[in-house]
Amino acid sequence: MRTGIVILPEHRWWMAEHKWKAAEEYGFHHAWTYDHMGWRSLVDGPWFGAVPTLAAAAAATSRIRLGTYVASPNFRHPVPFARDLLALDDQSDGRFTLGVGAGGSGYDTQVMGNEPPRSRQRRFEEFVGALDLLLSQDRTSFSGDYYEIHDARGHPGCVQRPRLPFVVAANGPKAMGVAAKYGTGWVTTGPETEDEGAWWRGVAGITERFREVLAGIDRAKESVDFHLNADSCPVYSLSSVEHFRDVAGRARELGFTDLTVHWPRSEGVYAGSEAVLERVASDVLPELVGG
Secondary structure, three states, rough: EEEEEEOOOOHHHHHHHHHHHHHHHHOOOEEEEOOOOOOOHOOOOOOOEEEEEEEEEEHHHOOOOEEEEHHHHHHHHHHHHHHHHHHHHHHHOOOOEEEOOOOOOOOHHHHHOOOOOOOOHHHHHHHHHHHHOOOHHHEEEEEEOOOOOEEEOOOOOOOOOEEEEEEEEOOOHHHHHHHHHOEEEEEEOOOOOOOOHHHHHHHHHHHHHHHHHHOOOOHHHHHOOOEEHHOOOOOOOOOOOOOHHHHHHHHOOOOEEEEEOOOOOOOOEEHHHHHHHHHHHHHHHHHHHHO
């Protein structure tokens, strides 16, 4: 099983840089940051843009994969965003993965004075489909309900061919269809619940439904990486070494290939100890790779 870690873009680079370097040194396979204008309880605190943060992370690392967790069409248009993605893929020498989702209501939509679209799912389908074209061909024209693209250029193209990989966030059937069609990987947050047992049962059900969606389009489940956002669970994954080991074991039993956690914060959401992270890196991550 591969493991990833999310580093929130809330610290000035002199403080954040060591975390990205440490994530690579610890042996994580991928590291991510949130792509939001602001996020939930942290909206009034420090917050930096995902694209320049990931560009800096690409310069500070050499092996670990990097990505957005997750980008959405809430405040992005596919044409300029595709240019940003090309640059990130180039700066990382082909280590970039686009994590992408439909987005929700909240600060990302309110801050720009935009009303959420009547069909967020339809906009999401167009957004991902347009990015697929823009990142895999030299010229793109596209006409949809939400986006118009006229002869957009795609030179020089991605380092990764035919384009950089997409990990598509999906819990419901329509978004799962997008993940099955375009995704190199699929990521789920599981159900919204404060009951840990109910969350794991929900994850199991969602995972089985996604397998059915893949089977419906004759796509082998082995051709898609299964990612689990461990910290959507009511209990923080790095609350202890023993708990992380239990989380990883459950995820593996459900067929997940990738497990993602969040860097511990001193307080509030994802509050935890970096000492636990260090022990997980030294004691558990090698076990998962070996397994």
